[in-house]
Amino acid sequence: MAGTTKYLRYIVFAFVCLVVIFFISSSSTVPRDFQSASDLIKDQSSKWRGSQADDVKESTDAAKKPEASTSPNPHAGKTGLSETAPGERMNATFVTLARNSDVWEIARSIRQVEDRFNHRYNYDWVFLNDQPFDDTFKKVTTALTSGNTKYGEIPKEHWSFPEFIDQEKAQKVREDMAARKIIYGDSVSYRHMCRYESGFFFRHPLMLDYEWYWRVEPSIELFCDINYDTFKYMADNNKKYSFVLSLYEYVETIPTLWDSVKGFMSKHPEHIAEGNSMAFLSDDDGNTYNHCHFWSNFEIGNLDWLRSQAYIDYFNHLDRDGGFFYERWGDAPVHSIAAGLMLPKEQIHFFNDIAYYHVPFTHCPTGEQTRLDLKCHCNPKDNFDWNGYSCTARFFETNGMQKPEGYEQNQ
Numbered sequence: 001m002a003g004t005t006k007y008l009r010y011i012v013f014a015f016v017c018l019v020v021i022f023f024i025s026s027s028s029t030v031p032r033d034f035q036s037a038s039d040l041i042k043d044q045s046s047k048w049r050g051s052q053a054d055d056v057k058e059s060t061d062a063a064k065k066p067e068a069s070t071s072p073n074p075h076a077g078k079t080g081l082s083e084t085a086p087g088e089r090m091n092a093t094f095v096t097l098a099r100n101s102d103v104w105e106i107a108r109s110i111r112q113v114e115d116r117f118n119h120r121y122n123y124d125w126v127f128l129n130d131q132p133f134d135d136t137f138k139k140v141t142t143a144l145t146s147g148n149t150k151y152g153e154i155p156k157e158h159w160s161f162p163e164f165i166d167q168e169k170a171q172k173v174r175e176d177m178a179a180r181k182i183i184y185g186d187s188v189s190y191r192h193m194c195r196y197e198s199g200f201f202f203r204h205p206l207m208l209d210y211e212w213y214w215r216v217e218p219s220i221e222l223f224c225d226i227n228y229d230t231f232k233y234m235a236d237n238n239k240k241y242s243f244v245l246s247l248y249e250y251v252e253t254i255p256t257l258w259d260s261v262k263g264f265m266s267k268h269p270e271h272i273a274e275g276n277s278m279a280f281l282s283d284d285d286g287n288t289y290n291h292c293h294f295w296s297n298f299e300i301g302n303l304d305w306l307r308s309q310a311y312i313d314y315f316n317h318l319d320r321d322g323g324f325f326y327e328r329w330g331d332a333p334v335h336s337i338a339a340g341l342m343l344p345k346e347q348i349h350f351f352n353d354i355a356y357y358h359v360p361f362t363h364c365p366t367g368e369q370t371r372l373d374l375k376c377h378c379n380p381k382d383n384f385d386w387n388g389y390s391c392t393a394r395f396f397e398t399n400g401m402q403k404p405e406g407y408e409q410n411q
């Protein structure tokens with residue numbers, strides 16, 4: 001019994017000591033309380049601007065005057081982001097396919113695109129939906145964008161089963177894919193979405209007014225400033241299609257896609273470009289598909305190319321073979337194969353400086369100076385490009401391009 005009380009006394013004593021130590025240590029930051037609110041904010045913002053850890057430590061040092069906590073930021077004011085960019089605008093628009101229920105997820109995306117790029121350029125934004133957009137969707141998205149917004153309903157014939165599709169067969173496929181737990185394998189609407197993005201969005205009446213598009217999906221993130229007109233870059237450099245992430249497609253969703261592509265190639269050899277990117281798509285000179293594709297939830301591209309006879313013939317050929325419904329062909333491999341075969345390889349651009357996230361992958365530039373200059377907030381460790389599941393290394397190799405600074409640390 002006496003032993004227990006002794007221990008109890010030790011514990012109480014130890015506790016009192018801890019309280020005293022805590023008080024002494026925390027009292028050393030007391031002068032902070034006498035800093036003005038604006039000094040505190042400056043303090044915090046210098047942390048966020050990424051000034052050296054030493055400066056942050058100094059600011060909590062009781063002996064230092066509050067002024068010592070702010071250090072000149074070498075990056076300050078360099079981008080002039082608050083101003084509207086001078087010069088002409090391109091014939092271009094953002095485009096988003098979305099449901100009314102996606103409003104808050106697309107709101108997040110818009111805010112990021114505006115903050116990082118479009119508040120200087122004020123490009124238009126076209127929203128497309130198989131249902132009429134509701135007032136909330138229109139109100140929220142219009143408030144967030146700096147350009148004109150347009151809301152389009154998709155004509156029924158672009159979002160339904162073509163008459164040549166055998167409904168029973170398509171249903172069996174969905175049941176089978178559901179049983180095999182293939183992602184979106186049982187979804188009809190997902191298939192309409194993929195087919196729409198593959199063959200129709202660029203022909204929507206609202207899109208006919210434009211030459212260039214930038215596709216934006218719900219819940220994406222942009223991690224770096226974009227201080228130049230990406231559409232103009234595409235035009236000036238003779239680019240037609242672009243990407244930030246590439247990967248291997250889930251084989252179960254496209255077992256016969258390449259057979260259909262081969263059928264197209266022999267039917268329309270005139271549409272196959274000299275000096276194309278076949279080496280990106282196939283390891284055996286076109287016999288089989290290696291499943292590499294550009295991730296199409298991000299795209300900056302040329303609408304006139306998608307509206308060209310070559311692309312329309314390609315889409316119609318694939319559509320006829322039925323794989324949008326009898327399998328689950330995605331618009332990413334469909335667009336990628338088109339770009340890979342029908343464009344000279346120099347016309348496909350990798351935007352290393354557009355840092356991007358769509359669940360579950362991140363593109364973050366590996367070069368430190370790039371990230372500092374562009375005020376990036378992504379962790380380079382999250383970059384997917386030089387990982388074995390990405391096809392971006394293959395893109396660099398097939399194009400004879402030099403890999404960006406810092407890529408080795410990322411493998």
Ligand SMILES: Nc1nc2c(ncn2[C@@H]2O[C@H](COP(=O)(O)OP(=O)(O)OP(=O)(O)O)[C@@H](O)[C@H]2O)c(=O)[nH]1
Nearest residue numbers: 097098099102128129130131189190193217218297
């Ligand atoms: N209007 C409409 N838009 C849709 C429908 N299904 C998907 N979308 C949109 O089509 C795009 C792609 O759909 P997602 O659900 O993002 O498909 P995903 O990117 O493959 O998969 P997640 O990992 O879920 O993002 C998004 O912009 C969606 O908002 C639909 O039934 N109707």
Ligand SMILES: *[C@@H]1O[C@H](CO)[C@@H](O)[C@H](O)[C@H]1NC(C)=O
Nearest residue numbers: 091208209210211212303304
């Ligand atoms: C923009 O591009 C579309 C499609 O090419 C074209 O029809 C339209 O005339 C262009 N508008 C302007 C202002 O150049």
Ligand SMILES: [Mg+2]
Nearest residue numbers: 217218297358
């Ligand atoms: Mg998505």
